[in-house]
Amino acid sequence: MTRETRLAEVFITLADTLTQDFDATDLLHYLADACVELLSVDAAGIMLSDLRGGLKLAASSSERIHNLEVFELQVDEGPCLDCFHTGEPVVNVGIAEAKDRWPLFVDVAIDAGLKATHALPLRLRGDVVGSMNLVSDDPAPMSQPDIDLGQALADMATISLLQDRSSIAKTDLADQLQTALNNRVLIEQAKGILAARANVTPDVAFDMIRSHARSHNNKLLSDAQRIIDGSLELEPGSMAVENTARRQS
Template sequence: MGTMSREARLNAAFVMVADTLTADYDVVDLLHTLVRECTEIVDAQAGGLMLADGNGQLQVVASTSERADLVEVMQLAAGAGPCVDCFTSGRAVSVPDIQASTEDWPDFRAAALEQGFLSVHATPMRLRGEIIGTMNLFRTSTGTLKRRDAAVAQALADVATIGILQERIAAQSQLVTEQLQRALDSRVLIEQAKGVLSHSGELSMEDAFVLLRAHARNNNLSLRVVAEGVANRTLDLIPKLANAAKPGAAR
């Protein structure tokens, strides 16, 4: 994919995201696909995605790295940060120089700088005035995201939001709440499974996720099902590493 033109890469990203919008699509896989593809297209170094739970509280659901995950969790714990502001206002929030934002979000600022991030762009996930979360792109250089890159991020976020809030589901608010809650519950299972694989297979958390996702896709299973199997020890993926190189290349 690295040899593709920007236009071809963008088209491929929309196809990949749209391809997950089936009747029984995996919400978590959709969101991981969204944030990974968007991060690569706009030349960001990491990305994270938050969804609101049934109580309207943001929760981290997908991220491209543990570094981004940590920063997201820190600002949620503090209840303040550009991504939180993005969700509250429903508008994109861009911070071109995190180090210079000395008066805003001190906890977020410290966490981001500690992980090597110098700028961030938060994009709302919204449809017809309803805001369900944010997608956040982190970069290790200062500067505002280019206008066309910001437009790409918003467009991909809009496609994913439409997928989550399809008309047949949006008409039944309880089903929407249950679907979002299921995505959040799946996140917990995935983190538990990553921990199991990391410990038993001496893998990094990123490599553990690659192994989980590869098994899910190769066997036409959802990430949730695979993660649940690994977490409760009914599925052992470590033997697969004996006949293959440890993951860690591209997501």
Template sequence: METDANDGRPVMFTTEREARIAQVVIDLVHRPADFDPLELLHDLTARAVELLPVRGASITVLDDGRVSYITASDEVCRELTENQVDLYEGPCIDSARTRKPLEPAALDERWPRFAPYAHEAGISAMAAVSLRLPQTLLGALNLFMTHLPCMGGPDLQLAQTLADTTGLTLAHRHELADKNTVLAQLQTALDSRLTIEQAKGMLAGRFGIDMDEAFARLRNHARYQQRKLSDVAAQVARGDVPDAFRPAR
């Protein structure tokens, strides 16, 4: 910060990262009226990876009192989140279950059954922030890191801001949706993720690509066609693969 020579007022300079943060917040807020909640939540994980010093991110939600995986930035984080759900142990479980954020923590002492899975994937620490509506906790944004120390207070505040922005977008879908409406939307997203996994597997097997690439192709096609990701995935899972997915000859 410098002082303006004319009137002594401070001159603020915006960094490239600050400008990108502002753009990400706008992107998370500005959605069409019929947006796909699952796509919004996936965007949250992708933007967290883009802006924070983390290896990956995932979303867990409270579903009838149980913690459920809903989406992740990549296959590694998806598998590690599902490992925690299966074991019912890990930072993703604790953060959603206790309804509290989790500061960066090493894994071995607190989650000894989950820790070996994480270490095998190169993850040595995790953190989480709350995903919530103004009056209701939905779940958590989970952050995967390769080393400690890894994130400071400002990074966690940014993660919480991204999660809060996403929660507000969910809450204001079709103006002011009530709690039950938003939870119904999340249930639809939970159901859709299974179809998306089937579609990813079909594309991966047919075209010899990995699951992350398969998801990217689904996502890109949905955006190009201006369709919901879940609708495109359902089409592919039925075996109706559009020509756009086929490799060029």
């Protein structure tokens, strides 16, 4: 499959959410994975504004960037925060050269083996509702076409996330964003439970949940909830075990 064909598929998938019931958690993880696949980056993380105007992690492509994004929020410094507050992209920042800008963030990013970072705003009609962090193990700068493509993906996902073709009330917008953030908590809980049960890493556990949901055309959140309540068991390299008796109890 050519890159152009894959690009068309991704944008069609994002556009499909405008006309059908969809899960915001699935959309955000799809966006993170698409960025890693199509852009010159190794991981992606997405933050959304919460009801108080701050940022919270909503999706990530791997445990490595998940931990980095959580740390960024804890120390209140880093590319995603700058991008969110200014509404402007932060691109082609070499980690080693950013010590004065984000001293705490840089130390952790270097320990994680990262060489470059970028952040793109999630915005709608001038309102910034979040930001997307893209990181790379390669210090080479991201090309302008890739930056433009990343912003287009972020813009399309934001429109799909908010699902409104006319105007969005501030209260409705806040509720929609908060729901996506709440769903992220359940995903993390399911990931931790499965990692402990199957004796795998959190990254592998998340891949197992995501693969099962996609292969069965399920929503990611639905499968996560079933793992939490014990009605769905997954094992590495094997079929899922449905605990129907437990689910019915």
